[in-house]
Amino acid sequence: MRKALAVGRKEFRQIARDGRTLSVLLVVPVLFLLLFGYALNWDIHHVKMAVNDQDRSPESRALVQAFVRSTYFDLVGEVSDRGIGALMDAGTVRAVLVIPDGTARRLHGGEPAPIQVLIDGDDANTATTVQGYVQSLLETQSAKYRLQAYPRAGRPPVRVEPRVWYNPELRSVLFLVPGLIAYIAMLTAVISTALSVVREKERGTMEQVRMAPLGALSYVTGKSIPYLIVSLVSSFGIVVAAMWLFDLPMRGSWLVLLLTLTLFLLGALGLGLFVSTISDSQQVAFQIAALASFMPTLLLSGFIFPIASMPVWLQATTYLVPARYFLVALRGIVLKGTGPAVFWPDLLALALFATAVIGLAAVRLRREWA
Amino acid sequence: MNTGADTITVDRLTRRFGDFVAVDDLSFGVHQGEIFGFLGANGAGKSTTIRMLCGLLLPTSGTATVGGVDVRRDPEGVKRRIGYMSQKFSLYEQLTVDENIRFFAGIYGLSRAKFEERHRFVIEMAGLEGRGRSLTRDLPGGVRQRLALGCAILHEPPIVFLDEPTGGVDPLSRRRFWRLIDTLSAQGVTVLVTTHYMDEAEHCHRIAIMHAGRLAALGTTSELKGLFRGRSIVEIDTGNPVMAMRVLQDAPAVEKTSVFGTAVHAVLRHGDDDLAELRQRLTAAGLTVGAIAPVEPSLEDVFLDVMDRRAS
Ligand SMILES: Nc1ncnc2c1ncn2[C@@H]1O[C@H](COP(=O)(O)OP(=O)(O)OP(=O)(O)O)[C@@H](O)[C@H]1O
Numbered sequence: 001m002r003k004a005l006a007v008g009r010k011e012f013r014q015i016a017r018d019g020r021t022l023s024v025l026l027v028v029p030v031l032f033l034l035l036f037g038y039a040l041n042w043d044i045h046h047v048k049m050a051v052n053d054q055d056r057s058p059e060s061r062a063l064v065q066a067f068v069r070s071t072y073f074d075l076v077g078e079v080s081d082r083g084i085g086a087l088m089d090a091g092t093v094r095a096v097l098v099i100p101d102g103t104a105r106r107l108h109g110g111e112p113a114p115i116q117v118l119i120d121g122d123d124a125n126t127a128t129t130v131q132g133y134v135q136s137l138l139e140t141q142s143a144k145y146r147l148q149a150y151p152r153a154g155r156p157p158v159r160v161e162p163r164v165w166y167n168p169e170l171r172s173v174l175f176l177v178p179g180l181i182a183y184i185a186m187l188t189a190v191i192s193t194a195l196s197v198v199r200e201k202e203r204g205t206m207e208q209v210r211m212a213p214l215g216a217l218s219y220v221t222g223k224s225i226p227y228l229i230v231s232l233v234s235s236f237g238i239v240v241a242a243m244w245l246f247d248l249p250m251r252g253s254w255l256v257l258l259l260t261l262t263l264f265l266l267g268a269l270g271l272g273l274f275v276s277t278i279s280d281s282q283q284v285a286f287q288i289a290a291l292a293s294f295m296p297t298l299l300l301s302g303f304i305f306p307i308a309s310m311p312v313w314l315q316a317t318t319y320l321v322p323a324r325y326f327l328v329a330l331r332g333i334v335l336k337g338t339g340p341a342v343f344w345p346d347l348l349a350l351a352l353f354a355t356a357v358i359g360l361a362a363v364r365l366r367r368e369w370a
Numbered sequence: 371m372n373t374g375a376d377t378i379t380v381d382r383l384t385r386r387f388g389d390f391v392a393v394d395d396l397s398f399g400v401h402q403g404e405i406f407g408f409l410g411a412n413g414a415g416k417s418t419t420i421r422m423l424c425g426l427l428l429p430t431s432g433t434a435t436v437g438g439v440d441v442r443r444d445p446e447g448v449k450r451r452i453g454y455m456s457q458k459f460s461l462y463e464q465l466t467v468d469e470n471i472r473f474f475a476g477i478y479g480l481s482r483a484k485f486e487e488r489h490r491f492v493i494e495m496a497g498l499e500g501r502g503r504s505l506t507r508d509l510p511g512g513v514r515q516r517l518a519l520g521c522a523i524l525h526e527p528p529i530v531f532l533d534e535p536t537g538g539v540d541p542l543s544r545r546r547f548w549r550l551i552d553t554l555s556a557q558g559v560t561v562l563v564t565t566h567y568m569d570e571a572e573h574c575h576r577i578a579i580m581h582a583g584r585l586a587a588l589g590t591t592s593e594l595k596g597l598f599r600g601r602s603i604v605e606i607d608t609g610n611p612v613m614a615m616r617v618l619q620d621a622p623a624v625e626k627t628s629v630f631g632t633a634v635h636a637v638l639r640h641g642d643d644d645l646a647e648l649r650q651r652l653t654a655a656g657l658t659v660g661a662i663a664p665v666e667p668s669l670e671d672v673f674l675d676v677m678d679r680r681a682s
């Protein structure tokens with residue numbers, strides 16, 4: 001145990017002194033978060049909008065208010081008929097709400113009341129999303145008027161089926177951030193551990209260490225603990241950064257989060273160690289580690305593609321991906337505030353994965369060691 | 371220094387890598403307190419032999435004991451009895467001198483009191499007083515090698531393996547390093563060391579010359595030089611050693627030639643030492659010949675001779 005401690009202390013010093021490793025572990029994760037967080041953020045808020053209100057009725061004002069209240073739109077100002085083109089061309093606004101004269105009258109008369117919304121289409125993705133918001137808002141509004149127009153009608157008011165163009169459950173940043181955390185933590189933990197062992201092989205220090213009466217297990221323990229601690233710090237850093245930058249709620253217990261992260265990261269470290277036992281150069285180790293950690297975590301964890309919509313054989317392979325379980329637990333803690341009572345099977349799976357992969361790495365290392 | 375029983379015995383030791391035989395049927399013994407040198411060209415199998423003796427690499431066949439322990443049956447037992455400095459520089463360059471010593475003391479399980487004592491010893495040995503906080507990376511090569519030696523013998527092993535400990539180190543530092551080896555040997559520590567430097571090899575009590583995985587010659591310096599008994603070596607000083615070698619090769623009296631500094635060493639066939647004839651040939655070829663004098667064979671002559679005879 002004292003020997004493992006000696007290895008751990010040495011490793012800590014090396015990490016602290018090696019700017020590259022330290023930045024990979026601490027800075028890159030937050031950079032990744034920013035990059036992916038903003039790039040993958042399909043929600044659009046505060047679209048700049050002008051209003052061309054030709055009706056000037058309480059009803060038209062209510063409609064404008066509904067747009068503003070949604071927070072999707074920021075009202076920039078009024079615009080005349082002829083001003084619209086120039087405003088859109090200059091990019092001052094991305095959308096113009098046109099309420100024709102007589103809208104209030106038509107609404108009260110039970111006639112269809114066409115409303116026009118002009119959307120700047122130069123960025124097709126944004127345009128589609130904005131169109132979705134507009135549609136949803138207008139339907140909500142018209143549902144109200146139908147209710148007012150036929151209050152005593154025997155049939156129920158027309159039900160509005162919200163068109164979930166922007167699928168808030170699936171695409172919102174709240175749903176993505178836990179996936180990002182898994183992805184980043186996995187990548188940095190696996191790669192840095194694998195590289196640190198292979199570097200010792202390359203430089204020849206490994207051979208020197210092997211001469212000491214030091215078991216493979218002490219070596220592995222001493223080597224992993226510093227990386228576990230640093231990756232934990234870095235993972236908490238991502239969570240805090242996500243809370244701050246992307247309004248990630250943290251509804252559950254920090255202690256449970258610590259437990260979950262520890263189990264997940266132990267698996268990642270074990271995977272890194274295992275990779276180091278099958279590679280002789282840092283380059284090879286980097287490639288295998290990146291492939292083994294980032295592909296499954298990105299594609300097979302439910303981070304980007306929902307597991308339920310995969311073909312059955314592919315679904316089966318996802319049971320081997322620790323991020324799958326980690327995501328369930330993490331979303332539970334962060335988004336829903338649930339505890340281990342709900343996701344204990346996932347924690348168990350993480351623990352099993354960690355045990356299996358660390359055991360495998362230790363066996364392989366011991367064989368190489370003697 | 372020879373106390374009878376050998377501390378290292380090697381018997382028909384062989385190591386293959388696939389079809390390639392890196393160490394081939396090697397047998398020898400090393401006495402306690404001896405400085406035993408390994409000479410051999412690149413790839414001769416010196417490092418492979420040492421790694422097997424250290425318990426780092428399993429022999430394909432044959433046996434070896436180190437400090438009475440079988441390297442195949444108890445590699446861990448071997449490791450406890452020896453110190454090893456690998457051919458690659460093997461300290462952590464981003465750590466300071468003190469941190470390196472502390473780390474190796476830690477994995478060898480030295481007690482606190484013992485650590486203080488050995489730390490002082492290593493610092494003094496390496497000449498690093500007051501530089502404990504320097505990064506190892508920033509030390510000159512010779513100092514780093516002494517520090518590496520210190521770290522390899524922190525646990526006071528009775529047997530030490532040094533694989534090219536002075537590679538790329540200046541002559542003054544090399545001499546200082548060899549004084550350390552002498553001191554160890556005087557204290558009864560057995561030292562097995564590989565080198566490419568002939569002057570270092572002359573320093574060893576006995577030398578093994580390896581060629582292509584096999585033991586080509588073994589003995590003390592004077593025993594090895596005795597291989598030349600009956601043949602003589604002459605040193606010939608001309609302005610142009612390359613040209614001189616070409617001319618001498620055609621002389622019937624000359625067995626072979628080699629460059630020795632600016633001069634040429636010619637090995638003459640048994641009993642054939644007509645130096646006047648050689649001078650004539652060289653002058654006829656237009657060379658200005660200085661001194662032609664018989665010399666004692668150097669270890670380098672022996673080494674090259676052994677290599678040549680092996681190759682043919
Ligand atoms: N792990 C290995 N796998 C395959 N071949 C190896 C391995 N280790 C050594 N060899 C080969 O065995 C031969 C002997 O190598 P070794 O390192 O023992 O030579 P050496 O005498 O120490 O040479 P040098 O003076 O260059 O250090 C070389 O040809 C080398 O390529």
Ligand SMILES: [Mg+2]
Nearest residue numbers: 416417418457
């Ligand atoms: Mg070698």
